[in-house]
Amino acid sequence: MDSATAQRPTTWTPAAAEPEKRDLWTAMLRGARGRCPNCGEGKLFRAFLKTHDHCSACGETFSHHRADDLPAYLVIVVVGHLVVPMILWTETNFAPPIPVQLAIYLPFTLIMSLVLLQPIKGAVVGLQWALRMHGFDEGAADAKNPYI
Ligand SMILES: [Zn+2]
Numbered sequence: 561m562d563s564a565t566a567q568r569p570t571t572w573t574p575a576a577a578e579p580e581k582r583d584l585w586t587a588m589l590r591g592a593r594g595r596c597p598n599c600g601e602g603k604l605f606r607a608f609l610k611t612h613d614h615c616s617a618c619g620e621t622f623s624h625h626r627a628d629d630l631p632a633y634l635v636i637v638v639v640g641h642l643v644v645p646m647i648l649w650t651e652t653n654f655a656p657p658i659p660v661q662l663a664i665y666l667p668f669t670l671i672m673s674l675v676l677l678q679p680i681k682g683a684v685v686g687l688q689w690a691l692r693m694h695g696f697d698e699g700a701a702d703a704k705n706p707y708i
Pocket of ligand 1: 597599601602616618
């Protein structure tokens with residue numbers, strides 16, 4: 561028996577078949593910073609919301625992500641939970657004229673939405689990568705077809 565065959569496990573175990581664990585929070589944080597969820601070095605986005613096909617540093621494929629509308633829904637939840645209490649508090653305590661309120665709330669809502677959209681999409685892509693969703697699991701039977 562040579563040394564190569566002596567080091568291989570002789571029996572199959574579920575633990576030996578499991579892929580390497582990916583840290584969810586690290587991947588989401590890297591994605592939120594616009595970096596590759598795998599290495600944290602390469603850029604995730606090539607445009608405002610368009611991801612690169614591959615990481616320039618480690619070669620990880622990003623085209624498997626299916627963020628779809630989730631980042632927009634999450635932005636609505638976050639911005640809504642900031643703006644609505646602010647409107648209610650201001651109206652209750654000061655009751656400024658409607659044009660003044662619109663001049664404040666509409667730009668605030670627009671700017672906050674634009675500021676949060678890319679980091680939240682990056683975090684969603686990092687989440688999908690860490691959980692090996694869609695095509696991010698290279699060992700899955702459906703890895704060749706991410707639409708399954
Ligand atoms: Zn990378």
